[in-house]
Amino acid sequence: MSVGETSGPIHPVPTERSGYRYQFYTKHHGLDRSASQWLPSLTHDQEFEVFNTADRLDFSDEVGRLYGLRPRSPDGSVQELGTRAEQIAEFPNARANEAWHGYPIWPPGDQERRRGELCRPSETVFVEMEESGVLTHGERKSLEKGRHP
């Protein structure tokens, strides 16, 4: 499926830090059931905020992919953002002058394997999230093991 068939609206505001634009892919909003899906209850603004925070705090891996989480819930837990209870979103690098996009991902990675790519957040990302205070050490351990914190 080409990008053209899955691309949706672009968020009106760029990210605060890098000025990245963000596009909502219909593929991850109900069009392709085999792909991971954002929670239907998540608004476009909330989805963009996951991306904006990932960029602001620079939760990036060795090749520049960004990873984000939702703000904690009122009871302090790491909130889900995907329909399969995913709690992390991946934002693969966009080409220059193109909008970014993202999708929920499990730490073990349930996306189709792509040649030469890990298909899971690297340890670097979890270290960054812990060092920034977004995750505790115990939560980082759970996510690194592929368990829900």
Next chain:
Amino acid sequence: MRTCENGRQVGSRLLKEEIKLPDFDFYWAGDGPGSPGSYSFGSGDGRLLFTGNDLAEVYRTDQVVPSGEAINGVAFLRDWIAASTRGEVAFIKTGQGSAKQFDYESGAHHVISTKRGDFLAPMGVRGILRVSPGEFSAGRLDATMITPTDTDYHVYFYQVISLFHPDHGEILACAARRDGFVMLSTPDETGCSRVRRLRPQAYDFVDVSALDPDHHPFAVAALGIDCSIHFLRDVLEDQIAETLHLKLPGERAYQILCVEGHILLLTNRRLYVFKDLAARFLQGRPISENLSPSYLELEAVEASLTRDRSLLVVMPESVFRFELDSLIAPAGEWVSEPARSGVGNLILGSYDLGSAVGSQESLDPDASVLVSEIPSELAAA
């Protein structure tokens, strides 16, 4: 550093030991390969460490997984070791001669060994990897991926246990998050399994445990992330699951462990001990009355029961070992009053769950859905 600490509370004793090493960040803990009382541990960088019952280090390996990721499961079968991470599952043949290793390059949530003589590793939407090292020959290791044949039938395989009876074969019971609690029968001659599924709305199934493998081989308890416990006496025949809704505000369930008729529930904040709850269910007695579990306040990562009747609890910075008998002491003996007392860095308590609610949920048989085992093979690393 290893510390040992005895906390005495109103006639009962909670025995806790701790293992903490400066150069080994504990991510997984469980039984060792030898006799009961040997333990194995997995690190955040893909190494294994083995100890005796005294938690003194016996041996440690270098990195056993190519990715160097955190170990999230270790299982043993004869002279084989399987170690899983979110990047791969490694199968290592030990024993006489040079060691051989086979790596399956897909991440798993954990790995277990079964009475049937297999390793099983749940891999999310991909399915469950089954590897039978008994069929190892000529430098190849056969593997199959257990996955629904109907691509519209979505199951996220998160945790799996193997239930076995000599007359009825093997049943796989799977916590499949929002896809329900799924049971797969032994494949028939065409390689297809029958599927049963418990999928009440709004439940997120995160773990499953056998209740009494020796006397009730197909009795299980499945755990919802909302701390609901769903009981089945016979996953093959029951039409209704009995559900216990525990009201634990702000807590998310991690694991359920059943042992000797008792149930241990690990949440993000506490370890609860429900004395005799599994036994009461299996005896047909009410399960939602007079619930007053003991608990420990601890923010654990994971827990594992071992064959020497210990509970290993992976903490953010170390591993605790509890003697099972000390955990299962009558709740009233841990504390005499609602007031809580500290034992080291643990808080003990007795929880009033008088408001727990029981209900029944129907099973969706999903009889028409087939699950196939797709063969593949692993080459030596």
